[in-house]
Amino acid sequence: MPLKQLTPANLSTQDLQDWCSVLNEMTSTDMPNEPRWQPERLRDYLAENMADEYRQAFIYRDESSGDMLGHANLLIFGGKHRDTGVLELFTRPSARGKGVGKALLQAVAECAKQRECENLAVEVIATTPAVGFYDQLGFRRDVVEQRHLLRWDEVDWDKVQEAAGRVAAGYRLEYYSESLPEELLEPYAQLKAYLRGSAEPIALTTDRRGSTDVDRLRDSLQTLRRRGMRSHVMVAISEPYEKVVGLTELVVSEQRPTRADQYDTVVAPEHKSYGLALTMKARLLTELRGAEPQLVDVQTWTAEDARDIKWVNSQLGFVHDVDWYEYETSVEDLLHNLAQ
Template identity: 45%
Template structure:
């Protein structure tokens, strides 16, 4: 097996096609209920990063130097090194994954990264793999999927109007307007300290500058943002917000990102109303969309209840695993300790 580091910014169409093919083989084997990727904007999705972030990519090739067996990437953010790793099903249990992980660990340690994090779908080979390499489980979430075909649209239309007096709902396809950045980020900041502890594997968007960069990065990666907010009319501030992204490389399945209700504005029905309004907007604007997926902490009973009322059905556990980068790198360099 040959391990080759690749510069993501100069990836050829052939490289991108190979990456998409591996992803689709992995999905078919491990998450057969998930829709496959398409080539549209796949290169941008795989390569564009937030300002200040860096991405390293490796390919594992067969000894003929042409057949791709697996690929891995390491995204270094301010907080953490986020890794992604996949090995073609036909090439598994031959230490390809271990070789890719060793390359990641050594680079992460050399770059001064302290912690490595990875998202792992429950019930897939990744669980055994990362546990065998000493990763510890940092948090557990539940993924839920809403199939649009099963939605009771009349009920959703009623829920969408069920918000208390003094609030108005606004829909912002393409993200909130810049005039709202200040109060939008303040709403996110207001619940940040109350949120369940996870590894912040996705870019956070706190502060207007960071929000702007985050939106630009999403768009550049071919991920169309939709935002619905509840505005508290007396103060003209954002009382609640919900964010969904429709990725161009996987246009039939949207990702429900953050939903936030500022503590002072709870119990006015804002969370249900904005989420229901979002579904109406998505149905109108994205005719190809089949379903929406979302992740919630298992302890977040309130959000799980609302999602269940809207028609989301839990389909899998999703775990975040973490490891100390330097300790992991040492495992791969210490003689006799190689996994």
């Protein structure tokens, strides 16, 4: 059988090397300006999950040469998002158009069905062939996000430093790396819950991990660490009340250490208009200069109509370069379309 399904912890050293080489050949062909992957801690990245999550890996090898032609992985969340699985799927560029992608997707869909997972979602960069592939298989384009990139060697550090120093009276900023003090977990989780419930488009990422209660937030930070992803967090505290009123989060992973991913930024409604979002993000960048000297760029995603956060990002030098699509389909429809 060319196709094998396994628990990521059981991927062999050879599997991981081949996995990485497929990712890097795909990157060179489809998105040559994106950073390359490193095999270090790739197993942790694929195998470590939150307690109630489930992940499977799928690999497709040429039967005669044994070459890995493609791979996929499926993550099924716990909690209230347990009905949706997120997949990633890549075919080595030299092996495309031969049914490898479709075979992997079939295996992913069958696995999702077995786990009673009803929907599948996948994130796709708008300029890659993945768009045609998922369109053709009946996936719906549910969300379009604009990816913005900040190139480290183009940052105007004087301007960023000035913004970082402009903290409104009555507030202070605190920086944390890798974990948060216990007493901050509750207000931090509450603020994230506000972000999830907000009709206003200030969110930057789709957080199906739902770290909006203390236990899940603690578990989510620990899971990031176990996956080889260092988190950097800046919080804004309102001093009269000693209350967390703003946060911004960013992650650097050991598998792509030159790239930082900016996650959520949120300011509580009654503390808006004091410039906290810009100050927090600027301060976080200045902390990163010391903490992650190897960085080449920072990426972030925003909805097209998220005017406030887009303005903040533009002040820091972020530039929109490409759109990302979030595709979704029901497992039943997908299995039907794959059988056509």
